[in-house]
Amino acid sequence: MQQETLTRGLKNRHVQLMAIGGAIGTGLFLGAGKTIQLTGPSILLAYIITGVVLFLIMRALGELLLSNLQYHSFVDFVRDYLGNMAAFITGWTYWFCWISIAMADITAVGLYTQFWFPNVPQWMPGLIALVILLIMNLATVKLFGEMEFWFALIKVVAILALIIVGLYMIFKGFTTDQGPASFTNLWSHGGWFPNGLHGFIISFQMVVFAFVGMELVGLTAGETENPEKVIPRAINQIPIRVLLFYVGALLIIMSIYPWVAIVPTESPFVQVFAAVGIAAAAGIVNFVVLTSAASACNSAIFSTSRMVFSMAKDHNAPESFARLNKRKVPSNALFFSTIVILIAIVLNYIMPEGVFTLITSVSTVCFIFVWGIMVICHLRYRRTQPELASSSRFKLPLYPFSNYLILAFLAFVLVVLALAEDTRVALFVTPVWFILVAGIYLLKKKNLSNNRQ
Numbered sequence: 002m003q004q005e006t007l008t009r010g011l012k013n014r015h016v017q018l019m020a021i022g023g024a025i026g027t028g029l030f031l032g033a034g035k036t037i038q039l040t041g042p043s044i045l046l047a048y049i050i051t052g053v054v055l056f057l058i059m060r061a062l063g064e065l066l067l068s069n070l071q072y073h074s075f076v077d078f079v080r081d082y083l084g085n086m087a088a089f090i091t092g093w094t095y096w097f098c099w100i101s102i103a104m105a106d107i108t109a110v111g112l113y114t115q116f117w118f119p120n121v122p123q124w125m126p127g128l129i130a131l132v133i134l135l136i137m138n139l140a141t142v143k144l145f146g147e148m149e150f151w152f153a154l155i156k157v158v159a160i161l162a163l164i165i166v167g168l169y170m171i172f173k174g175f176t177t178d179q180g181p182a183s184f185t186n187l188w189s190h191g192g193w194f195p196n197g198l199h200g201f202i203i204s205f206q207m208v209v210f211a212f213v214g215m216e217l218v219g220l221t222a223g224e225t226e227n228p229e230k231v232i233p234r235a236i237n238q239i240p241i242r243v244l245l246f247y248v249g250a251l252l253i254i255m256s257i258y259p260w261v262a263i264v265p266t267e268s269p270f271v272q273v274f275a276a277v278g279i280a281a282a283a284g285i286v287n288f289v290v291l292t293s294a295a296s297a298c299n300s301a302i303f304s305t306s307r308m309v310f311s312m313a314k315d316h317n318a319p320e321s322f323a324r325l326n327k328r329k330v331p332s333n334a335l336f337f338s339t340i341v342i343l344i345a346i347v348l349n350y351i352m353p354e355g356v357f358t359l360i361t362s363v364s365t366v367c368f369i370f371v372w373g374i375m376v377i378c379h380l381r382y383r384r385t386q387p388e389l390a391s392s393s394r395f396k397l398p399l400y401p402f403s404n405y406l407i408l409a410f411l412a413f414v415l416v417v418l419a420l421a422e423d424t425r426v427a428l429f430v431t432p433v434w435f436i437l438v439a440g441i442y443l444l445k446k447k448n449l450s451n452n453r454q
Contacts, residue, residue: 033251034272038265040204041195042187042255045248047204048211052243054410055212058372059236060397061379061404062216067229067395068382074311075216075375082381083374085315089442090435091374092312094367096305096338097434101364102213103301103342106294107131113291116284128343134299135339138306139332145303152296159289160246163270166277167253177276179262186259187252195260205417206424211247213368215239216375217300233395298342305338306331317442362427363434366418369411370431376407 036044065078072078076095080088107127114126137144169175170182180186187193194201254269257276263269270289274282310331313323318334326332383390383400390396397403418424 033254034263034267034269035265036204036207037251037255037260037263037269039196039207040200041191041193041260043194043196043201044204044208045251046193047201047208048243048247048251050410051205051208051212052240052247054407055215056236056239056243057397057403057407058375059215059239060395061407062375063232063236064390064393064395064397065375065379065382067232068386068389068393070228074307075371075378076308076311076315078378078382079374080315082378082385085317086439086442087374088315089312089317090438091371092308092317093438094434095371096308096312098213098364098367098371099301099305099308100338100341103298103305106297106301107342109294110291110298113287113294116287130295130298131339131342134295134302135335138299138302138335139326139330140328145299148299149296152292152299155289155292156296157246159270159286160250163273164245164249164253167257167273170273170277171253171256175257175276177258179258182257184256186256190259190261202417203420205414206421209369209414210365213365214297214300216372217304229394301342302335302338305341306334309334309337362418362424363431365424366415366427366431367434369414370435373408373411376404376411380404 040047062075065075066072069078076088076092079091107130108123110130111123111125111127114121115123134148137148167182171184175182254263254273257273258269264272268283268286268290270286271282274285279285309318309322312318313320313334322331322334322337324331324333379397380401399406415428419428
């Protein structure tokens with residue numbers, strides 16, 4: 002079969018905003034209250050540490066992708082450095098990660114829409130959103146980039162508005178029902194580690210969840226105009242984004258309201274905007290999280306289709322998924338992923354809530370596995386391709402120390418997941434997924450060798 006190639010339709014502004022969008026999850030808008038309650042001000046340090054590690058992972062990913070511009074996704078270099086079986090397991094694991102994120106987010110679209118239209122059935126907005134996103138993705142990759150650009154822009158504007166409003170409140174000495182807004186609120190309620198070291202360590206499970214999806218920039222390499230310039234720029238700006246969007250927003254929130262006064266069940270963004278007297282605060286934040294959920298689903302449709310396309314080219318998925326439509330979009334792979342997401346919406350109503358939580362927890366463990374594989378591939382690349390590595394203009398800083406630091410951090414997060422009751426089960430269930438995928442690969446390989454005989 003003749004190899005078809007993806008078109009390079011993503012512009013610099015698309016990739017830059019996608020990198021920002023990947024770094025800002027719905028958890029920041031809705032889940033920050035619960036995180037702050039559990040950890041206190043030390044959550045800022047947890048975000049800085051995790052942000053540094055994720056930046057190093059992205060640098061390793063960037064160096065590998067730019068070492069060979071024929072790489073369209075990280076599965077291509079996993080195959081080259083760790084073999085076809087590792088590529089098969091990693092590719093389908095990453096596909097599963099994003100499918101489960103889409104399951105959660107397309108359901109969330111229905112829930113958020115009910116805020117304005119309580120009588121609308123929950124499944125309907127999710128279905129409508131899924132159909133619209135599929136149509137837009139089928140058109141051109143540029144349309145996908147355009148959607149992500151605007152989705153990410155809404156999130157950015159919301160966070161910048163919070164920071165500007167918050168700074169105004171702090172410098173004006175604005176008084177809330179909890180007292181004056183001041184930076185002293187950060188340390189005057191039990192210090193930086195009010196819940197001790199245990200509270201700080203436990204926070205890493207939630208902080209890492211928030212960064213899931215940042216590696217999506219790596220999947221755009223095959224469809225980016227001038228990847229050698231655009232991808233390094235997007236990756237190098239990650240530390241600034243982490244400091245501004247996560248650390249900056251949470252620092253402002255905890256300065257306006259002492260961390261002990263932040264309601265865990267309510268969005269701290271709503272609390273801040275409502276304190277200034279913005280009556281529509283809850284509606285504004287609901288709109289932001291609605292677009293954030295749609296953005297995550299959009300990213301899921303894009304990433305899973307590109308992953309299946311890449312797998313099909315390596316004969317690790319049906320060959321029909323490697324075909325492109327006349328607009329150079331992998332339409333068969335898009336339809337396949339969307340149908341699976343659609344089944345997931347139906348399953349979401351059949352399955353009890355506990356099972357759904359389990360699936361998303363397993364997905365997070367799988368993301369940690371994918372990040373670890375990327376870093377191991379980088380180690381192999383540096384050792385086996387020293388000449389190619391020496392000519393790289395975009396090197397991972399402090400190699401190989403960085404690699405081992407990342408792997409140690411990912412192992413630490415797995416230990417943290419084992420400490421929490423609701424995520425511990427995922428560590429026991431996840432091996433079942435890997436055994437299943439490895440079994441499918443070995444069966445496929447056996448059938449292939451039997452057919453050749």
